[in-house]
Amino acid sequence: MAVVSKKIPAPDKVQIKTALLSVSDKTGIVELARALADLGVKLLSTGGTHKAIAAAGIAVTDVSEVTGFPEIMDGRVKTLHPMVHGGFLAIRDDEEHVAAMKAHGIEGIDLAVINLYPFEEVRAAGGDYPTTVENIDIGGPAMIRASAKNHAYVVTLTDPADYPELLESLKADAGQTAYSFRQRMAAKAFARTAAYDAMISNWFAEALAIDTPRHRVIGGVLKEEMRYGENPHQKAAFYVTGENRPGVATATLLQGKQLSYNNINDTDAAFELVAEFPPEKGPAVAIIKHANPCGVAVAPTLVEAYRRALACDSTSAFGGIIAVNSLLDAETAEEIVKLFTEVIIAPEVTEEAQAIIAAKKNLRLLTTGALPDPRIPGLTAKTVSGGLLVQTRDNGMVEDLDLKVVTKRAPTEQEWLDMKFAFKVAKHVKSNAVIYVKDGQTAGIGAGQMSRVDSARIAAIKAEDAAKANGWATPLTHGSSVASEAFYPFADGLLAAIAAGATAVIQPGGSMRDQEVIDAADEHNVAMVFTGMRHFRH
Incomplete structure (x- = not known):
């Protein structure tokens, strides 16, 4: 009462x-x-x-x-x-x-x-x-x-x-x-x-490992008020939850103006993606635009990884977010400032690199001190009308999966490397997602389409554009490995990837028509691997 x-x-x-x-x-x-x-x-x-x-x-x-x-x-x-x-x-x-x-x-x-x-x-x-x-x-x-x-x-x-x-x-x-x-x-x-x-x-x-408590409350402390949200007519603010996870919420802004709502969203996407590639296995760079990657690459040096990531789609990279998985050095900074970029986020930065970036006063430079651990789940939340959807972060790692070769031909050593690389990237691309990778470099990325076939075709078109822009004789999709974040429901999506030049495929499997898809791969001498895990991202 x-x-x-x-x-x-x-x-x-x-x-x-x-x-x-x-x-x-x-x-x-x-x-x-x-x-x-x-x-x-x-x-x-x-x-x-x-x-x-x-x-x-x-x-x-x-x-x-x-x-x-x-x-x-x-x-x-x-x-x-x-x-x-x-x-x-x-x-x-x-x-x-x-x-x-x-x-x-x-x-x-x-x-x-x-x-x-x-x-x-x-x-x-x-x-x-x-x-x-x-x-x-x-x-x-x-x-x-x-x-x-x-x-x-x-x-x-x-x-x-x-x-x-x-x-x-x-x-x-x-x-x-x-x-x-x-x-x-x-x-x-x-x-x-x-x-x-x-x-x-x-x-x-x-x-206490209680996955679905009767009452779930997510609290935060105001970090900063924002000029506006996704669009100028929307009000917004940035709150930190206190989660002990290196990233945009805990980063130090070394230079540049206040991050916008979209900057924060995209920077988080970029840093979580690049964290999939541990620095002890080599430098990696991810370039993000509108929460989707437009280029990801690994290489013996950070500057080479940046050049390779940029080559995937230099047009979309304009005004994007750049995340690196290791110490940002002067040589890489020199390359980055040649392109208009909104934000750079790195675990650390050298004094020389910081001085180079300082010449671009509006370029935001963030350091985090470390990379987030992609295996630690944490919580993510999304509002719906009258409710809150809460789930653990997608912490599935391709290295931890029981990968099964389902075709007559097994992947080559390089195809194995590229398939795993592509599946890591697919986890961070809006569904439907199709990613082509060749030699540790994204060749084409198809994101957010209603049809998986369209994602494969768009990624192939992007690869053709990149070939023209870089003066390559053929797109990098020729001889590439391709990843789909969810199963192929029909063979048409696979055939579109094969038409683009893919020779190996990694996908979750689990469709009623898996055998039809496997038969199509065998017919074209394409190696296919099932992961048993999907990575929907909406």
Whole structure:
């Protein structure tokens, strides 16, 4: 049954007389305490926060003196007390509440400055189970929620970034705060505890291998507001979830203007793709446009890998995103800046390369410190009307699969290498996807078509265009290996690839007409391998 409001109007201005400060992140807390004390505000505090304020010579009362009860159980129990929560929750203009305060000696608390145990940081650092559980804050969220609920009379601050605005308000308005400010801080406070609880619940689901918890919440912290979303009429912002995964969300922007919504989406796609190629097996480069690769290659040197990736489709690469799997050197940087590029993302960059890229002021350069591990699943989410689709990240690796040769002819050694390469790329191409690879270089990429035959033909056309642009006698699809991210339902898609010059095929298999497709491959002396795993990407 819902609680009925007494509908007592909230006052516009509230005088800050008493404040409770209890923070894990002590950034700016001593300076805030001193400024509040100078304004005549009585300070209450707990534990380490009390020690820090007192050590600075600022008058502060320990909460235990208010509650008449000491901190116990290693500080687990200290603020969960009626003297604290009554001070937060009392409606100052309700006669019954005021009478209860007088009867029990409860003093009103007008300002709550609270932030929480560093659960996110402990989890991201890989803390063990007991340590992670110990960093679940209980009293902090309780105080935040209590004070924020009563924002008609109480200000709740959960972020040190809001301290200056509070002090400006108090100094400009004789120690008072406006209702609109208290409302905004309350909204921020509830969002903070919601994101905190979401992180905790998701960690439990992960730790206990609960794949489909009854309630699934995905929380994030605002990293930056964006000018707009996919299109100028859409509003957007970038939130980070705290996942301990190197990538665009955790990268350092070394130069260039703010990334757009589309930049972030494409940069993530590029870096996740290039991470499929471990640097110990050689340099790799992926060039992305509109979340699809337009060229991917490996080579003995990074600059050669870049040239080979670019050669696949230099037209589409214009204004694209470039991801590399290893240290970005000066020679590669020299080549990259010859083409208009939106973003470069790399694990590391040399000083010489950074200096070269600096000449292009609008070119964004990101470093991550490491590559994401493609075998670690994590979660991905997509909204639909009235719902949220959540799944684990596609962490299938072709190296881990039981690959089966299903044709009379087995692949050559080079065809094996190229087929595996092509299947890795197919995992990151919008379905329907068909990818031709020759000698560790994409020859043609067909993405996002309703028909697999069309994807094969488009990729072949792209290869023909690349041959003309690079002055090659024949397209690289001649003698190539081709990958399909899902099974061929008919032989027509395979025949289109064979017509383009493919000599080996890798695909999941599993169609009712598999034998028809195998027979067509045998008829053309084409080697075919089944993976048993598909990589739909929508």
